[in-house]
Amino acid sequence: MKQQVKEQFNHFLSRKHLKTTLQRNLVVDAMVELDRHTHVDELYLLLRAKHPYIGHATVYRALRLLAESGLVREINLGDGITRYRLARQGERRDYLVCSDCGGVTEFENGLVEKEQLKRAHSLGFMVESFKIELKGLCRHCQGRNSRTH
Amino acid sequence: MKQQVKEQFNHFLSRKHLKTTLQRNLVVDAMVELDRHTHVDELYLLLRAKHPYIGHATVYRALRLLAESGLVREINLGDGITRYRLARQGERRDYLVCSDCGGVTEFENGLVEKEQLKRAHSLGFMVESFKIELKGLCRHCQGRNSRTH
DNA sequence: ATCAATGCAAAACTTTTGCAGTAGC
DNA sequence: GCTACTGCAAAAGTTTTGCATTGAT
Numbered sequence: 001m002k003q004q005v006k007e008q009f010n011h012f013l014s015r016k017h018l019k020t021t022l023q024r025n026l027v028v029d030a031m032v033e034l035d036r037h038t039h040v041d042e043l044y045l046l047l048r049a050k051h052p053y054i055g056h057a058t059v060y061r062a063l064r065l066l067a068e069s070g071l072v073r074e075i076n077l078g079d080g081i082t083r084y085r086l087a088r089q090g091e092r093r094d095y096l097v098c099s100d101c102g103g104v105t106e107f108e109n110g111l112v113e114k115e116q117l118k119r120a121h122s123l124g125f126m127v128e129s130f131k132i133e134l135k136g137l138c139r140h141c142q143g144r145n146s147r148t149h
Numbered sequence: 150m151k152q153q154v155k156e157q158f159n160h161f162l163s164r165k166h167l168k169t170t171l172q173r174n175l176v177v178d179a180m181v182e183l184d185r186h187t188h189v190d191e192l193y194l195l196l197r198a199k200h201p202y203i204g205h206a207t208v209y210r211a212l213r214l215l216a217e218s219g220l221v222r223e224i225n226l227g228d229g230i231t232r233y234r235l236a237r238q239g240e241r242r243d244y245l246v247c248s249d250c251g252g253v254t255e256f257e258n259g260l261v262e263k264e265q266l267k268r269a270h271s272l273g274f275m276v277e278s279f280k281i282e283l284k285g286l287c288r289h290c291q292g293r294n295s296r297t298h
Numbered sequence: 299a300t301c302a303a304t305g306c307a308a309a310a311c312t313t314t315t316g317c318a319g320t321a322g323c
Numbered sequence: 324g325c326t327a328c329t330g331c332a333a334a335a336g337t338t339t340t341g342c343a344t345t346g347a348t
Contacts, residue, residue, distance in 0.1 A: 019302060019347050040337080055305040060338065076227035080313075080337065094265070096274045109268050112261045116243070116281060119258050124288030125245045132265060133280045139273030168322050168327060189312080204330040209313065229312065229338080 002032045005071055005086070012069040023054055027062035031072055037085045037104055077104070077133070095131070098138035105138065151181045154220055154235070161218040172203055176211035180221055186234045186253060226253070226282070244280075247287035254287065 006028050010020050026047055031038075044059045063084050066072035075083040077097055094112075096105040113130060120127050155177050159169050175196055180187075193208045212233050215221035224232040226246055243261075245254040262279060269276050 017302090021303060021347070023304070053305070057306080057339075058304060061303080074227065076225055078223070078225035078231070080229075082227075082337080096269055096272065098274075105272065105274065107268060107272060109265060112264050112268075115261050115264075116258060116283065119256060119261075120245055120283050120285070123245065123254060123256060125247075125254065125283065125285055127283050127285040129284045131280075131282045131284075133282070134265065134269050134274065134276050135278045135280075136269070136274055136276040166323095166327090170322070170328060172329070202330070206314075206331080207329060210328085231312080 002029060005032050009066065009069055009071055012071070013065075018065070023058050024062050024065070026051060026054065027059060028066065028071075031066065031084070031086050035086050037075065037083045039081050039083050043084075073129075075131075095133045096138065097133060097135045098141055151178060154181050158215065158218055158220055161220070162214075167214070172207050173211050173214070175200060175203065176208060177215065177220075180215065180233070180235050184235050186224060186232045188230050188232050192233075224280075244282045245287065246282060246284045247290055 006025060009024070009028050013020055013024070027043065030043055030047060034043075040056070040059050040063060043063070044054070044056055047054050047059065063072065067074045067084065071087055072084050073087045075085065075095070077083065077095070094107050094109060096107065098104075109132075112132070116130070117127055155174060158173070158177050162169055162173070176192065179192055179196060183192075189205070189208050189212060192212070193203070193205055196203050196208065212221065216223045216233065220236055221233050222236045224234065224244070226232065226244070243256050243258060245256065247253075258281075261281070265279070266276055
């Protein structure tokens with residue numbers, strides 16, 4: 001699985017006449033191992049623990065490339081932080097974001113997506129990516145009545 | 150229309166023991182007149198042209214309050230800029246964002262939204278706000294074959 | 299050997315905050 | 324008169340960029 005993603009990324013790089021580097025491999029490995037939402041700073045600290053000389057900018061640049069390759073998805077929840085996660089088959093693109101604890105639950109509703117695509121096409125729009133985002137209170141935070149912010 | 154929105158905002162302010170000020174009224178007026186997506190800086194420059202002593206921070210603070218009141222909606226398209234637009238009845242919350250020209254087309258699909266709410270509820274999630282965002286190429290940009298970025 | 303990638307630091311960017319002065323209630 | 328609001332500037336936060344050096348092809 002890790003090898004497969006890495007190969008796809010290297011293929012993407014060579015097609016664009018870019019270079020396969022240690023740091024880019026480290027970022028890919030970390031994303032595959034994590035296999036969940038993360039953001040640049042978390043990844044940076046994680047990698048830095050094992051490889052003291054990796055730079056902030058390099059992680060940004062690698063993630064941008066990975067997003068461009070389609071192997072990783074960029075997610076923007078409106079809190080000013082760009083999140084990333086490994087893309088996968090049967091990927092869920094629907095997010096429930098809890099406005100209390102910030103937790104993200106993913107779900108999927110193929111019926112809805114099919115319907116939306118149909119509408120978009122009828123408006124002459126060629127869809128490349130898709131995101132549904134619901135904000136509210138998750139089951140857990142509904143229990144705690146007090147919302148202290 | 151402008152009066153109605155302004156009254157609703159003033160009501161919101163007094164409920165929270167906040168004050169109705171010249172600057173807050175200016176921001177509400179501008180949002181009602183514009184009646185389209187905008188962002189802080191555009192609004193700031195627009196207001197500053199007529200009222201030289203309005204501050205950047207004040208516009209930020211007023212828009213945050215307006216969003217909190219529900220009279221204005223916050224929209225995040227993932228480019229790091231928070232956009233705002235006047236909320237309205239029968240409001241559309243579904244966006245087609247063209248990745249070439251950056252244009253935003255809004256549409257609405259009640260069926261889809263109802264279906265999504267049902268799914269969220271079945272997951273124990275209490276929905277407060279809703280957003281669907283499709284990225285791709287609009288009709289116009291599909292015509293121009295070359296994508297130069 | 300060439301040219302891209304790296305790490306660092308500084309810059310750029312949007313948004314927030316601290317504070318002295320001002321204005322609404 | 325009290326307390327919130329304003330404008331300014333500075334701070335905070337994320338992301339990008341410039342540059343000399345290193346490393347991949």
